[in-house]
Every structure is written in C-alpha cells, then in structure tokens.
Amino acid sequence: MRFHRPKFCFWLFIFITLLSCFTVMFIFISDTRIAYDHPLTKTYMKMEMEKIIEHMTRLYELKDGEIQEIIEHFGPILKTIVKTLNITVPEDIESLMVAYKSAGMVSAPMSHFDLFTFLPHLWSHEDFLKPFILHSRGRNEVSIVFGIPTVRRQKRNYLIQTLISFVKNMNQTEQDDSLIVVMIAEVDLEYTRQLSEEIKNRLSDAVNSGLLEIIAPSPGYYPDLKNLRLTLGDSEDRVRWRSKQNLDFALLMMYCQPKGSFYVQLEDDLIARPQYQSLMKQTALQRIADEQEWFILDFGGLGFIGKMIRSSDLPWLIQFIIMFYNDKPGDWLLEGLVQTKACHLGRSRKSCKNAKDGIWVKHNESFFQHMGTWSSLAGKIQLLKANNFYNKSI
Ligand SMILES: *[C@@H]1O[C@H](CO)[C@@H](O)[C@H](O)[C@H]1NC(C)=O
Numbered sequence: 001m002r003f004h005r006p007k008f009c010f011w012l013f014i015f016i017t018l019l020s021c022f023t024v025m026f027i028f029i030s031d032t033r034i035a036y037d038h039p040l041t042k043t044y045m046k047m048e049m050e051k052i053i054e055h056m057t058r059l060y061e062l063k064d065g066e067i068q069e070i071i072e073h074f075g076p077i078l079k080t081i082v083k084t085l086n087i088t089v090p091e092d093i094e095s096l097m098v099a100y101k102s103a104g105m106v107s108a109p110m111s112h113f114d115l116f117t118f119l120p121h122l123w124s125h126e127d128f129l130k131p132f133i134l135h136s137r138g139r140n141e142v143s144i145v146f147g148i149p150t151v152r153r154q155k156r157n158y159l160i161q162t163l164i165s166f167v168k169n170m171n172q173t174e175q176d177d178s179l180i181v182v183m184i185a186e187v188d189l190e191y192t193r194q195l196s197e198e199i200k201n202r203l204s205d206a207v208n209s210g211l212l213e214i215i216a217p218s219p220g221y222y223p224d225l226k227n228l229r230l231t232l233g234d235s236e237d238r239v240r241w242r243s244k245q246n247l248d249f250a251l252l253m254m255y256c257q258p259k260g261s262f263y264v265q266l267e268d269d270l271i272a273r274p275q276y277q278s279l280m281k282q283t284a285l286q287r288i289a290d291e292q293e294w295f296i297l298d299f300g301g302l303g304f305i306g307k308m309i310r311s312s313d314l315p316w317l318i319q320f321i322i323m324f325y326n327d328k329p330g331d332w333l334l335e336g337l338v339q340t341k342a343c344h345l346g347r348s349r350k351s352c353k354n355a356k357d358g359i360w361v362k363h364n365e366s367f368f369q370h371m372g373t374w375s376s377l378a379g380k381i382q383l384l385k386a387n388n389f390y391n392k393s394i
C-alpha cells in the first residue's frame with residue numbers, strides 16, 4: 001500500500017492538472033468576454049480579475065442590487081477563475097460566489113450617492129435620478145464603458161458621424177468588450193425620441209448587438225436652471241450652460257458606473273483612431289500590473305475627452321461634480337479634484353504639477369480628434385484640435 005501512495009499522488013496531480021486545463025479552456029470557449037483573441041498574458045488576466053473583484057467588493061459594500069445579478073451570471077465562472085489564478089477574494093464576496101445569490105440586498109441603483117444635500121429638489125424623488133432608457137440590451141460587465149453626452153445644437157450635429165467612427169474603429173473583440181452609452185441631454189421628449197430613432201436606423205448593428213445604449217435624463221432631475229448663482233463673472237447663459245453640462249456628466253457617469261471596469265468620457269463631435277479600445281485597455285492593465293498609481297489615464301487632451309477612470313473611483317468624481325456644479329466648468333472641477341488629491345499646499349507650484357502628473361497620466365498620443373467647429377454653447381466656436389492625433393492630416 002505504501003508503495004502505491006506516491007504513484008496515486010502522481011496520477012491525482014496529473015488528473016487535477018488536466019482538469020484545470022480543461023476548465024480554463026472551457027471558460028475561454030464558453031465566455032467570449034473573457035476569451036480575448038489576442039495573447040493576453042496570465043498577468044493581464046489576473047489583473048483584470050482583480051479589477052472585477054474590486055468592483056464587486058465595492059458594489060457589495062454599497063449594497064448595490066447589481067452585484068446580485070453579476071454573481072448570478074458570473075458566479076460559477078468567476079469562482080473557477082479565481083481558484084485557477086490563486087487570487088485572494090474578500091470572504092464576503094467568496095461566500096456570495098458560493099451561494100450565487102444573497103438575500104436582503106437593497107436594489108436601488110444610484111441611491112448610494114449622497115446627492116440630496118447638493119440637489120435638495122431630489123430629496124423625495126429618487127426616481128428622477130433614473131434616466132429614461134430609450135434603448136438598452138442590458139449589457140454590463142464589460143471592460144470599458146464609453147459615455148457620450150450630447151445636446152441639441154443650433155448649427156451642425158456631428159453625433160451620427162461620431163458614433164459611426166467609434167464603432168467602425170473597434171473590431172469584433174473590442175466591440176464585445178465595450179458599451180457605448182449616448183445620453184441625449186434634452187428634456188424635449190419629441191426630440192429625444194426622434195434622435196434616438198435616427199441613431200437606431202443609422203447604427204442598427206451596434207444598437208441590436210447591445211453595444212450602443214441611448215438614455216435621456218428625466219426632466220425632474222434638473223434643479224431650476226433659471227435660478228442659479230452667477231459665478232466666475234460669467235453671463236447667465238454661460239453659467240446655465242456649464243452648470244447643466246456638469247449635471248449631465250454626473251448623471252451619465254452614475255448610469256455607467258456599475259456596467260464595467262473602466263469609464264471613458266467622450267464628446268459628440270469626434271473621430272477615433274483604430275484599435276483605441278484595446279490600446280486603452282492594455283495601457284490601463286499594464287499600469288495596474290506594474291503597480292503604478294493613477295487616477296486618470298488621459299487619451300484625449302482637451303476637456304473631458306478620452307479621460308479614463310476606474311469605475312470604482314468614479315463616485316469621487318461624481319460627488320465632486322455635483323457639489324460644485326454651479327461653481328465651475330467640469331474640466332476645471334476635474335483639475336480641482338486631482339489637485340486636492342495630489343498636492344501639498346506648502347510646496348511649490350512645480351511640485352504640485354509633478355504630483356498631479358503622477359496620477360493624471362497623459363498618453364503620448366491623442367486617440368481622438370475634434371470634428372466640429374461649433375460648440376454646444378450657442379455661438380461659441382471650438383477651434384482647438386489635438387496636435388498629437390495619430391493621423392496628422394485630420
Ligand atoms: C481586434 O484587435 C485586437 C487588438 O489589436 C486583436 O488582438 C484581436 O485579435 C482583434 N480581433 C479580431 C476579431 O480581429
């Protein structure tokens with residue numbers, strides 16, 4: 001009997017190894033979202049799993065109902081991968097993954113943000129935080145969610161061309177791993193329906209596959225925009241325009257936050273370079289793998305374009321925008337948040353800049369280029385162009 005033991009162990013070892021291989025293969029075949037065609041190293045995959053776990057932990061802490069769905073959907077697969085990759089998972093999440101389900105979770109999306117202090121008109125109307133969903137296939141658990149706010153313009157509207165560029169410059173793998181959310185930030189139902197129909201007609205494949213979603217704010221979401229404080233010496237029109245824009249950004253981010261690992265905000269008048277999705281994702285995962293700190297990865301340059309942030313960090317930005325929506329334009333608030341996070345007030349301006357650059361990491365190349373000349377603020381002309389777009393002739 002004694003002689004047989006090592007042999008038995010050996011075969012058991014072979015059996016377990018084969019079983020693991022088959023399990024991993026099975027996962028790769030059965031779940032295309034995790035099965036990237038490109039040679040994703042184990043490290044990358046591990047980093048990505050850690051992101052998902054972190055995201056789930058956060059949702060769990062927030063008692064977000066979404067986590068139940070995720071676990072029901074991915075529970076068994078996640079459990080196997082976590083085991084295979086030997087990742088440590090918080091005990092709470094682990095027991096959830098075993099049970100696949102948990103009772104008693106509050107399922108009230110977005111109610112975990114403390115917005116009511118700053119937007120008191122929402123106090124007894126939490127429903128106003130839920131946008132109208134004009135089209136959704138319920139896609140979630142993607143790597144990158146792209147948020148695109150759009151408003152009615154007096155001059156040209158470039159939205160459709162922009163969306164075509166975003167979709168065309170992703171291949172199938174990238175499309176399957178992304179979600180594009182267009183928010184038509186208008187309360188005129190006739191207009192939002194019309195534009196939504198146009199998007200559905202012009203981009204039917206992206207809409208039908210679930211890659212593209214369309215939402216619009218509930219009219220009750222906005223406070224009285226005629227009654228804002230005039231700030232920074234700006235005209236009333238300008239204050240209203242930038243304050244509403246801040247509220248639009250915050251709502252879009254709130255909607256997108258639970259749907260993927262990373263969030264990237266874009267605008268409605270851009271063209272994208274090919275492979276932007278996988279390049280962004282690789283850059284983020286590489287930084288995480290190298291344990292380099294970052295808060296924003298910047299693939300765009302101007303304004304809010306192409307700023308990538310972890311979904312788990314997004315609540316900070318959302319709260320910050322909501323707190324100061326009436327005080328400054330969104331891109332200044334982003335500066336302010338990063339400055340607050342990074343800078344030592346007793347040190348020089350230069351050391352502040354270095355500290356900021358450390359967590360707001362600018363990519364050497366802009367992945368997006370402006371198409372439009374007309375800003376969404378009536379009469380404002382937008383002539384800024386990214387000078388490091390990969391194709392200089394555009
Ligand atoms: C899409 O592009 C990525 C990155 O370049 C590549 O790894 C992947 O194989 C491509 N997928 C398809 C279906 O062509």
Ligand SMILES: *[C@@H]1O[C@H](CO)[C@@H](O)[C@H](O)[C@H]1NC(C)=O
Nearest residue numbers: 082083084085086087088089
């Ligand atoms: C799993 O990781 C832990 C530390 O993270 C390590 O101590 C342990 O040996 C690993 N197990 C296997 C089977 O690799």
Ligand SMILES: *[C@@H]1O[C@H](CO)[C@@H](O)[C@H](O)[C@H]1NC(C)=O
Nearest residue numbers: 363364365366387388389390
């Ligand atoms: C950015 O850096 C990468 C390599 O790090 C290089 O291949 C690429 O050409 C650079 N792009 C620009 C616009 O400098």
